[in-house]
Amino acid sequence: MSSPFSNIAFDSICCGVRLIPFTPFHFGPGVLVKACSPRGFWLTSFVVANVLIDVEVLYYLRNYDPPIHRHLHTYLGGTAMGLLAGLLMFGVVQIAVRCRPAGWRWVRQMASTTIRRQLCESVIAGVTGGVTHIFLDSLMHDDMHPFWPFFEGNTLAGVVGVGALHIGLGLTGFFGIVIWFLTPEK
Ligand SMILES: [Zn+2]
Numbered sequence: 001m002s003s004p005f006s007n008i009a010f011d012s013i014c015c016g017v018r019l020i021p022f023t024p025f026h027f028g029p030g031v032l033v034k035a036c037s038p039r040g041f042w043l044t045s046f047v048v049a050n051v052l053i054d055v056e057v058l059y060y061l062r063n064y065d066p067p068i069h070r071h072l073h074t075y076l077g078g079t080a081m082g083l084l085a086g087l088l089m090f091g092v093v094q095i096a097v098r099c100r101p102a103g104w105r106w107v108r109q110m111a112s113t114t115i116r117r118q119l120c121e122s123v124i125a126g127v128t129g130g131v132t133h134i135f136l137d138s139l140m141h142d143d144m145h146p147f148w149p150f151f152e153g154n155t156l157a158g159v160v161g162v163g164a165l166h167i168g169l170g171l172t173g174f175f176g177i178v179i180w181f182l183t184p185e186k
Helices: 011-019 023-036 043-062 075-099 105-111 115-138 162-182
Strands: none
Touching: 023 043, 023 115, 023 162, 043 075, 043 115, 075 105, 075 115
């Protein structure tokens, strides 16, 4: 069976360019969750997962090689990138904790959380970022095969208008920031 990611008409790249989500829109739901659950949700892992996945789009756009949404824009690839982001940020935080003064509030907060729990929180946030990225993109891009390698095609493409989707994501980010600043204890 040939790959579903090949033999795509040239104009799909033009469509892809037009509908590319500005990656920060994906951060909105993460900011909202972070605002509602400040200590237990690693927003950095969520954000890094989203950025890693869209590196694929940038790579194929730069090389003018459609389709621009391939293996990383599947639930399998998105979950893998989320896992990678979670492990990456967990490692970065472990180094950062050792480089910062022990009296820092953030360092004391991290010290009060077990390593195992930190790892779980980071990985869960990363995988959440990866899975939500694929779901949100699958509403927009008809060159995606989100359930590859099990199913081909993307029946969700176009279910929600691009404008409505961007407004909705922008609002989640906006309300997340408002709640974050209004919450005294973080
Ligand atoms: Zn994407």
